[in-house]
Amino acid sequence: MxxxxxxxxxxxxxxxxxxxxxxxxxxxxxxxxxxxxxxxxxxxxxxxxxxxxxxxxxxxxxxxxxxxxxxxxxxxxxxxxxxxxxxxxxxxxxxxANAASVAEFALGLLLASARQIGAGERFVRAGRWQGNAVERMAFVPGLAGRRLGIYGLGAVGQRIATRAAAFDMQIGYHNRNPRPDLPYLYHDSLLGLAEWSDALIVAVRASAENRHAVNAEVMRALGPQGYLVNISRGIAIDEEALCNALEAKVIAGAALDVYEHEPVVPDRLKVLENVVLTPHIAANAExxxxxxxxxxxxxxxxxxxxxxxxxxxxx
Structure with a gap:
């Protein structure tokens, strides 16, 4: 039976x-x-x-x-x-099992946000691209030599780090405990990691201690040239604080695959040009x-x- x-x-x-x-x-x-x-x-x-x-x-x-x-x-x-x-x-x-898929998607979101891929597509679709005409998109910093902070260096976070290293990025992280076996710079607080980082990728578990860990103070520390990416769980980021930070250009941009109350995405996020939004598909590789x-x-x-x-x- x-x-x-x-x-x-x-x-x-x-x-x-x-x-x-x-x-x-x-x-x-x-x-x-x-x-x-x-x-x-x-x-x-x-x-x-x-x-x-x-x-x-x-x-x-x-x-x-x-x-x-x-x-x-x-x-x-x-x-x-x-x-x-x-x-x-x-x-x-x-x-x-899905760590490689989620990690590669995280790097995709970072590229889409920091290298303005979505904005570039909208620029072309709107008919604004005139070759070498005066109106061009603004220059943005590249990833090579920039500092990537990873919040949560578990299976996904480690794979993000190895992929980001191939982009010649400097890697730092904050974890519950340091990982002396890995060649990355440990920060003993999330705030310290954000202050150090040019881009911050959130890769933590959905646990009570991580709820709204990425708050207004962390975003201010990340700064007006900083980018925020979340491929973990929506509760890790204070969405209201994120909307405020994006609207006021406290940070340069964000890219989100997860949200606090899925499938609900705040309308304030939907209308912003400096955020990339995807529908929780980081693990959707076959x-x-x-x-x-x-x-x-x-x-x-x-x-x-x-x-x-x-x-x-x-x-």
Whole structure:
């Protein structure tokens, strides 16, 4: 008899088909709440979800046989880990499966913002480009020799650093702890990192201590020639402070792939010319998605075989 598993959000079709070969697959759910559980949920042993979706104590307790929560991506902030631990439930995520994809997208956003790629496209589309005519776009600093600050030097942050080094950038970072094994300049505070940086890329986890860590003071420290990029979670940046900073040219520009209340993007951001906006697609490379799917399948297989998870999350 196939084990029963529950898919909370709709997952990619390729993964759904492969799951159906081995498991009795329930879901997706209309919402992550006990009243939205499908028939047969009392037999569910594993819950498949994403970090941004709520998996609270009420939902966990409504699944009496639940023993594993698998997060499709790297995030797990929506899971009530205290309740999961109390129930003896294991937790897994995608580890660094999408790190390369997110890192390359971060550099793409930095280029789009600092090198004015979006503004250049709008310039051409508006018919304003007249070859070597008097009206030209203003010069901007290049990336070579500039200082890149990385807030969060985990799997993604490290890959951002290696890619930025290929652009001949100087690399600094702020982390919970210094990494003496890596050749980058450690700053003991985010504010200090921002003061040092010409561009700041946010690559931290969505945890309570990181909420609005990039605030008005940090943006003032980054300064009027500085650029801010976020590919982590929207809560890391104070969006109201960011709007103020962009409108007042406290910083030169920003590029965002994530937002505090997704899919809502503040109207103030949408009308600004000095910000690049994308719809949370940094991990959307095919290689990254397939790697995440394969890892979820491998974690499920290990769990039901009584073996250690491949990418466990400590509770």
């Amino acid at each position: 196939k084990p029963t598993i529950l898919m909370a959000p709709r997952l990619p079709q390729r993964l759904v088909e492969r799951l159906g070969e081995t498991y009795t697959l329930l879901g997706p759910m209309a919402r992550s709440a006990p009243e939205a559980l499908p028939e047969g949920a009392e037999e569910v042993e594993a819950l498949l979800t994403i970090g941004t979706q709520k998996t609270d104590a009420a939902l966990i307790d409504a699944l009496p046989k639940l023993k594993l929560i698998c997060c499709y991506g790297t995030g797990f902030e929506g899971v009530d880990r205290v309740r999961a631990k109390a129930r003896g439930i294991q937790l897994s995520n995608a580890a660094d 290689t990254a998605q397939y790697a995440q799917q394969d890892l979820m399948l491998a974690n499920l297989a290990a769990f039901f075989a009584g073996k250690p998870l491949l990418s466990p999350v400590a509770l």
